[in-house]
Every structure is written in C-alpha cells, then in structure tokens.
Amino acid sequence: MLYDNFAMLTKRELLIRIVKLLKEENLVNGVKYIPVEMRPKNKRPIKCCVHKDRYILKHKIISILGFEITDEEIDLIPLSEFAQKALDNKNTKENILSVVHEACSACMQSQYFVTNMCRGCEGRPCLMNCPKAAISFKGGKACITQEDCVGCGLCSKVCPYHAIVYTPVPCEDVCPVKAITKSEDGTEHIDKDKCIYCGKCMQTCPYGAIMERSKVIDVYKSITAPDKKIIAIPAPAIYGQFNATPGQILSAIKAIGFDDVVEVALGAEDTSRNEAAEFLERMEEGKPFMTTSCCPAYVGWVDKHAPMVKPFVSDTRSPMVYAARRVKEQYPDAEVVFIGPCLAKRYEAEMYVPEVDYVMSFEELGAFMVAYDINPETCEELPLDPEVTKFARGYAQAGGVRNAIVEAVGNGYTTLSIEGLDKKNQTLLKTMVKKPEAQFVEVMACDGGCVNGPCSLAPLTLAKRQIKKALEK
Structure with missing residues (x-):
C-alpha cells in the first residue's frame, strides 16, 4: 500500500x-x-x-x-x-x-537478528527449533550465525519475547519476481x-x-509547441486522486495546455465489449478459463515467469490502446499522452503501443498542477462522455473489470478477482492451468487495483472513497 x-x-x-x-x-x-x-x-x-x-x-x-x-x-x-x-x-x-x-x-543483506530484548530464558526454544543449529548463546544471550542461517524464521516464531526480528532489504523483499539483487x-x-x-x-x-x-520535459515541450496538437488520455484511476468531480479533474488536466482530454474509460468500453465476446467464444470452445490482459505488469509476469499461463490470457488490448486509437482516428496528427498511476504502462506503450507518444504518471501530473497553480476543486466542469458507463470507470479498482464483464455476459459463469502477485497468488495462477478456480479471472498486480499504482498521489483508502463518489455521480 x-x-x-x-x-x-x-x-x-x-x-x-x-x-x-x-x-x-x-x-x-x-x-x-x-x-x-x-x-x-x-x-x-x-x-x-x-x-x-x-x-x-x-x-x-x-x-x-x-x-x-x-x-x-x-x-x-x-x-x-x-x-x-x-x-x-x-x-x-x-x-x-x-x-x-x-x-x-546498500542495505545489509536480509537476515534474522537477535535484539537486546532477548532474556536468555531457560526454555531457549529458538535454539531447540533451529533446523541448522545456527543459534548459540553467548553471555546469556542468543546469537545467530548468519553463515548457517537459512532464513526459515522458526526462531522468530517461537521466541516468547519477540526478541528475534527479520531485517529485510525493502526493495528486494517486495519484488514479486526477485528481479532486484x-x-x-x-x-x-x-x-x-x-x-x-x-x-x-x-x-x-x-x-x-x-x-x-520521466517524460515531463517531453510533455512540456509538446504542450507549449504552437504547431502541435496534444491530447491527454487519463486512466480511470485519476478520479481517486483529487477531491473533485470527474468533470473538474478533466478540466484541470486540459488547463495545463492539452488541446483535448479523452477518458481512457472510453477505451475500457471497447475492452469490455471485445473481452466479453472473446470470453464467450472461448467458453463455447470448451476452454477451462480466461484471465484479463489489461494489467501490463501481470502480462509481463506471464511472459517472463509463467509461460504456462499464457494460453489462458485474453488477447484483448488494454483500455489505453483503444482510447489512443480513438484519439488517432479523430486527431491523426496529434500526440497522445497517457496519464496513469502505472509504471508498467511506460513499458507497454514503448514496446507495443505506437499510438501512445508519452506516458505521464499521476505524480508528474500533480507536479504540473502545482507548478501551474491549478486546483481541480475550483475548475469548471467539463462535460463527460455519455458513452462511458460506471463499469468502464470502475476499471480503476480491483473487481472493476470483472464487474464490467459480468454486466456484459450475465451471471452464468464463475468469476474470481486476484489482487497482487505475491507468492500465494502466483502459485494459484500457475495451478489453475490444471485446476481452474473460476472461468473468468481478473488479475491486477497492485493490491486494490490501479488506484494503488506505484505512481499514485493518494493513499489507497482515500482513493477508494474518491472513486466511489465518482462512480455514484
């Protein structure tokens, strides 16, 4: 979080x-x-x-x-x-x-460490339960020999005084694929x-x-170039970042200097329509299940770490892609800037989406608003696209894609929403190849969905409240 x-x-x-x-x-x-x-x-x-x-x-x-x-x-x-x-x-x-x-x-390597809370008790459960004899007592206090420790954590679990703590390398500890060493x-x-x-x-x-x-310099140069037309396509999660209405937030983005602002939720309508049709087709073919494909971090995990899951991932493109294509149809010569909370979108756009010229984070958007003295709460309302439903804007949070697909195909199928790619969820997804838990599976790499992306401005609890208010309007 x-x-x-x-x-x-x-x-x-x-x-x-x-x-x-x-x-x-x-x-x-x-x-x-x-x-x-x-x-x-x-x-x-x-x-x-x-x-x-x-x-x-x-x-x-x-x-x-x-x-x-x-x-x-x-x-x-x-x-x-x-x-x-x-x-x-x-x-x-x-x-x-x-x-x-x-x-x-250069944080010290992750390890279990005995604090000064150790009382040197007679029971010494840490010593008795260590499977590698890595614990000894010196001066009446427990001591862990790091060369022998395998990091099982049993000593910490059995210590009655909670005197043994785990000291992680934070970045290594949270990486779900051990890509940082x-x-x-x-x-x-x-x-x-x-x-x-x-x-x-x-x-x-x-x-x-x-x-x-960062792409702040490139975006700035484009919005200030008189001979360029530049269109912003903000992700639905934007409505969880500010204490303002959706129309005011879109107006604030346009005030930075964009020629137009098109909701990515409009592209989410296309994703829902296409993914629902693809899901029904796969079910008719007898496929056991299908997962979503709109989260680029999840798709990256499948490509690099779980190729056995790939045949079950939807081929439907993400809302960003469909929104950018709509913009290019309306403004063929315009530059398109996707604005979102997701780092993986930078990779997706650069590698697979030529329709998107730049990806800007919510943090970078916030920097523009502060620098330009723009307060979304005081901006006038921009009219919202009537084609966009609450289900498309609901893509911002976990369960949103599932809700949109259920709305399209009905309640006759089993569904599941997976938040985060921790070890448990990675194992679940891999085992589903042989033992499916549901027919339609939504997967989001971030707990809580896109509103909790790594480049968000608002904490998850606040973002959820704001999204709820936006969907009720």
Whole structure:
C-alpha cells in the first residue's frame, strides 16, 4: 500500500521545481540551485552532511532529466549541461526503471537478528527449533550465525519475547519476481530480463533510490509547441486522486495546455465489449478459463515467469490502446499522452503501443498542477462522455473489470478477482492451468487495483472513497 514518506515528498518536490523552471523558461540556468535550495546549511542533513544530501539530489535530478548514471565522469558535468541536453532531446536513458546508486544505502543483506530484548530464558526454544543449529548463546544471550542461517524464521516464531526480528532489504523483499539483487558494491541492481515493472521496489525504497524515467520535459515541450496538437488520455484511476468531480479533474488536466482530454474509460468500453465476446467464444470452445490482459505488469509476469499461463490470457488490448486509437482516428496528427498511476504502462506503450507518444504518471501530473497553480476543486466542469458507463470507470479498482464483464455476459459463469502477485497468488495462477478456480479471472498486480499504482498521489483508502463518489455521480 502507498504511504506518504519524506523520500516520496522529495521526489515530488524535485518534479515540481523542474516543471516550474520549465514554465519560467529557466531550466538551464535555474536547475543548479535546486540542491542548495532544498538542502540549505541551516537544515539538518539526512545523510552525514549537507554536501552528501545535495550530491544525492543532483543525481536524482540527472535521473529525472532522463540520463543514466554509469560512471564517475558524470560528476564533472554541471546540471545545466544535463538540462540543455534534455531540452535538445539528447537524454539517452534507456531503462524505464533504474537505481540511483548514490542514494542507495546498500542495505545489509536480509537476515534474522537477535535484539537486546532477548532474556536468555531457560526454555531457549529458538535454539531447540533451529533446523541448522545456527543459534548459540553467548553471555546469556542468543546469537545467530548468519553463515548457517537459512532464513526459515522458526526462531522468530517461537521466541516468547519477540526478541528475534527479520531485517529485510525493502526493495528486494517486495519484488514479486526477485528481479532486484545486490551488486558487488552492495548497491541494488535491476535485472531487466526479470523485471515486470510493477514498481513495488520504487514505491518501497525508504531512500527514494529507485526512480523511473520521466517524460515531463517531453510533455512540456509538446504542450507549449504552437504547431502541435496534444491530447491527454487519463486512466480511470485519476478520479481517486483529487477531491473533485470527474468533470473538474478533466478540466484541470486540459488547463495545463492539452488541446483535448479523452477518458481512457472510453477505451475500457471497447475492452469490455471485445473481452466479453472473446470470453464467450472461448467458453463455447470448451476452454477451462480466461484471465484479463489489461494489467501490463501481470502480462509481463506471464511472459517472463509463467509461460504456462499464457494460453489462458485474453488477447484483448488494454483500455489505453483503444482510447489512443480513438484519439488517432479523430486527431491523426496529434500526440497522445497517457496519464496513469502505472509504471508498467511506460513499458507497454514503448514496446507495443505506437499510438501512445508519452506516458505521464499521476505524480508528474500533480507536479504540473502545482507548478501551474491549478486546483481541480475550483475548475469548471467539463462535460463527460455519455458513452462511458460506471463499469468502464470502475476499471480503476480491483473487481472493476470483472464487474464490467459480468454486466456484459450475465451471471452464468464463475468469476474470481486476484489482487497482487505475491507468492500465494502466483502459485494459484500457475495451478489453475490444471485446476481452474473460476472461468473468468481478473488479475491486477497492485493490491486494490490501479488506484494503488506505484505512481499514485493518494493513499489507497482515500482513493477508494474518491472513486466511489465518482462512480455514484
């Protein structure tokens, strides 16, 4: 679940400051002042000193500007030069997700650790139950030999004083596919061949050391170019991010400078229609079950880690694709910007959806709104498309796709909604190949659905309330 923390706020402040400088046409000259302004000498440092804090901010800015930090020579280049290269489209960062090594604290390897709460009791259940004899007692206190420990956790479970705790590497611990591991220097490395771009590592890192490739500069250049038409297609989850009506939120997005705003929920209507027809066809053919395909992180998991499930995944395209196609039909020469909470959408758009030119996160959208002094609550209402139903907008939350398909095909089939790709759900999906749990299965990589995506602005509980209000209107 998304929780506010200072690392997250630092990232958002960097985005806001960069967009403000873009708006003022002062990015090249002004970007060098950001680290100093955010970490002045009279402010208590987070790391060892204010200079280290500023150095980390510089590297995060370089990442936001679209550059990969590969060697130490990058320290010889001023931020202004990176800014100019970014404006000239010379930013060469290829990875959608990368580790800012200067920010990574090289957390110690995950392990079980005996705290000072150990009482050295006579029972010593930790010692008796350890299957590898990794626990001994020194000075009346338990001690774990890490070389022998296999991390089973039995010692922690049986300790009557809860004196043994598990200390994880947060990013490694949440990755559902073990795509992030330590390099030789202790910092983290992301394996692109394993990564499904769910964004959980980025969301979890307490140092904000994992960042996605930003497109704020590209989007800004397009919306300010007089000879370009640019259309925003926001995901349905947008209605959970602000305390405003759907019409006001769409109006706020348009006020940034977009020529038009088209709901991705309109594309969700096409997805529902096509997926319902495909599902009925598969059932008539005697197929045991079918899963959804609108979550790109789930599709990535199937492609890279569960190929046995692939024959049962729907071939229907995601709402983003259908919405972008509608826009291209109406505005053939326009650039299309998808706005959503999902990191994996960047990968989907780049690899498989030529109709989408840029993907912008909700965090980046929020930065534009702050920089442009736009408050959705005070914006006028934009009329909503009458073709879009509450079922299409309901794609934003877990169970929404299932509800839309049930509405289309009726209640004569068994259905299941799976939230998250933890070990339990991965095992469930793999075993369904031989023992199906339901005929129609909705799968979302994020707990709670898209409203809890890694690039969301609002916490899940608040986003759910806002979505509920939007669907009731």
